[in-house]
Each structure stands twice: as structure tokens, then as C-alpha cells.
Amino acid sequence: MDDLNEYTPQPIPEEFHSEYEERPFLTCTRCGETLSDFPEGFQIAKVFRREEVVFEYAICSPCHTSMIDEFSMASRQTLEDYYNANMTPGLGAGSCGICQLPRKDLPQNEFSLGAACVGSQLLEAFMICSSCMEVSNLLVSKQTQGIWNDFIDTNFPGVPEDSMPCPTNVGLF
Numbered sequence: 001m002d003d004l005n006e007y008t009p010q011p012i013p014e015e016f017h018s019e020y021e022e023r024p025f026l027t028c029t030r031c032g033e034t035l036s037d038f039p040e041g042f043q044i045a046k047v048f049r050r051e052e053v054v055f056e057y058a059i060c061s062p063c064h065t066s067m068i069d070e071f072s073m074a075s076r077q078t079l080e081d082y083y084n085a086n087m088t089p090g091l092g093a094g095s096c097g098i099c100q101l102p103r104k105d106l107p108q109n110e111f112s113l114g115a116a117c118v119g120s121q122l123l124e125a126f127m128i129c130s131s132c133m134e135v136s137n138l139l140v141s142k143q144t145q146g147i148w149n150d151f152i153d154t155n156f157p158g159v160p161e162d163s164m165p166c167p168t169n170v171g172l173f
């Protein structure tokens with residue numbers, strides 16, 4: 001997706017702050033570097049179960065790139081094709097980017113949020129409901145799923161299997 005330029009940056013809304021730290025994300029979850037030091041920006045992901053955040057991370061651009069590079073070629077291509085065909089860009093965090101259901105109409109209040117940010121500014125945000133997440137999770141290869149699980153295990157010990165976001169979140173920007 002290279003249509004980030006269509007968006008007007010705005011301050012990162014509280015919804016994309018760290019629940020755990022009770023403030024905006026300051027450092028990369030993977031390498032620990034200060035996020036605002038990266039001119040290419042960083043990404044935020046949060047997974048909600050009902051009113052609760054069950055998972056969250058912020059990852060700098062170099063870490064993001066190196067993680068995507070580890071995904072198999074086939075998975076990357078599959079994901080890209082899937083998003084090109086199914087994802088409606090520009091909906092923001094209010095509706096599912098795939099099935100377009102508004103957040104308030106979701107059958108269960110379960111969804112994940114993603115955001116692309118630079119410094120203290122939000123460039124683009126999206127929401128994917130839990131059923132669409134499940135579908136896109138099935139698209140990636142076992143190997144790619146394994147790389148993702150390793151990332152989770154290394155960085156988030158103790159996160160229950162079923163509360164993980166999908167690797168597809170990572171591939172969105």
C-alpha cells in the first residue's frame with residue numbers, strides 16, 4: 001500500500017497509546033530503540049477483546065522490514081494479493097477494512113487495530129474484525145506463522161495462543 005500520502009497526519013489518538021504504560025508508545029517492542037528517532041516511522045498494533053486490550057506492540061520500521069523479510073516469498077505474495085483484492089483503504093479505525101462492518105456493529109466486540117505513525121503523528125489507521133482476522137490468518141504458510149509465533153514468544157512471554165493477532169497485521173503497510 002503506497003497511498004499513505006492521501007492522509008493528513010494527526011496526533012496519535014489515545015486509542016493507539018500503550019494501555020500497559022498508560023502513555024504513547026515510546027520504544028520499539030522488538031529492539032528497544034526510541035520510536036521517534038526513526039524518520040521512516042513505526043507501526044502500532046493492538047488487539048481488543050470486548051473492552052480489554054489483550055495484546056499490543058509498537059515496532060520500528062527496520063524491525064518491521066526485517067520481520068517481513070523473514071516471511072516466505074509465497075506468504076508475502078499471498079498477503080499482498082489478498083489485501084489488494086479485499087482491503088478498502090482509507091476507512092480508518094471505525095470500520096473493518098475488509099468486511100466494512102462498523103465497529104459498533106461487530107457481533108463480538110473483538111478486533112485489532114493497526115496504525116502507521118511517524119514521531120507523534122498518526123498517518124493511517126485501520127481496524128480488522130476478529131472473523132476477518134481468522135480468515136486472513138489461514139492464508140499464510142506454516143513457516144510464516146512459525147516466524148510470527150517466535151516473534152511473539154520472544155517478545156511477549158505468557159501471551160495466550162488464542163489472543164495473538166495475526167501475522168497479516170504486520171504485512172499491511
Ligand SMILES: [Zn+2]
Nearest residue numbers: 028031060063
Ligand atoms: Zn525496532
Ligand SMILES: [Zn+2]
Nearest residue numbers: 096099129132
Ligand atoms: Zn471484518
